Amino acid sequence: xxxxxxxxxxxxxxxxxxxxxxxxxxxxxxxxxxxxxxxxxxxxxxxxxxxxxxxxxxxxxxxxxxxxxxxxxxxxxxxxxxxxxxxxxxxxxxxxxxxxxxxxxxxxxxxxxxxxxxxxxxxxxxxxxxxxxxxxxxxxxxxxxxxxxxxxxxxxxxxxxxxxxxxxxxxxxxxxxxxxxxxxxxxxxxxxxxxxx
Numbered sequence: 584x585x586x587x588x589x590x591x592x593x594x595x596x597x598x599x600x601x602x603x604x605x606x607x608x609x610x611x612x613x614x615x616x617x618x619x620x621x622x623x624x625x626x627x628x629x630x631x632x633x634x635x636x637x638x639x640x641x642x643x644x645x646x647x648x649x650x651x652x653x654x655x656x657x658x659x660x661x662x663x664x665x666x667x668x669x670x671x672x673x674x675x676x677x678x679x680x681x682x683x684x685x686x687x688x689x690x691x692x693x694x695x696x697x698x699x700x701x702x703x704x705x706x707x708x709x710x711x712x713x714x715x716x717x718x719x720x721x722x723x724x725x726x727x728x729x730x731x732x733x734x735x736x737x738x739x740x741x742x743x744x745x746x747x748x749x750x751x752x753x754x755x756x757x758x759x760x761x762x763x764x765x766x767x768x769x770x771x772x773x774x775x776x777x778x779x780x
Contacts, residue, residue, distance in 0.1 A: 705732050
């Protein structure tokens with residue numbers, strides 16, 4: 584027989600309604616849900632932009648060398664310590680790293696660590712022979728923590744390791760003391776020479 588003929592409009596409306604209900608509406612709802620999750624996640628997810636990884640990314644777009652300010656506290660580092668510190672920091676900041684050494688100050692000194700423009704990091708350099716004290720070292724560090732340029736503790740163990748060469752157990756004990764102290768202040772801490780316990 585002949586195909587029946589009739590108005591096409593009802594069929595077209597039925598196709599359009601089917602597409603709207605079963606294709607467009609679910610996709611629209613999924614897109615809205617995804618956008619809501621992105622907005623919510625963006626508010627709850629803060630990047631630690633002050634950490635070396637992100638600072639290195641910024642520096643990679645800047646052809647100038649990273650600047651690190653080094654403030655020795657209560658002692659004057661020997662040349663091997665200065666070289667080891669540069670090598671250790673160069674792993675994070677690149678070989679073009681520029682260290683700006685400050686004059687040694689006592690841990691009870693009120694002077695602030697200098698912050699020239701473009702400084703990537705401030706380092707408070709301590710002798711491992713010193714026992715960290717909250718009311719002296721802690722107060723000095725707390726007064727200078729925060730700000731635009733991150734602060735890090737570096738502990739020089741060269742003289743300590745030499746002095747206690749016959750008692751190797753002293754290194755991990757003193758290392759743990761400094762790590763606990765830094766953790767209480769919420770500051771990163773590293774050691775030169777870098778070595779395992």
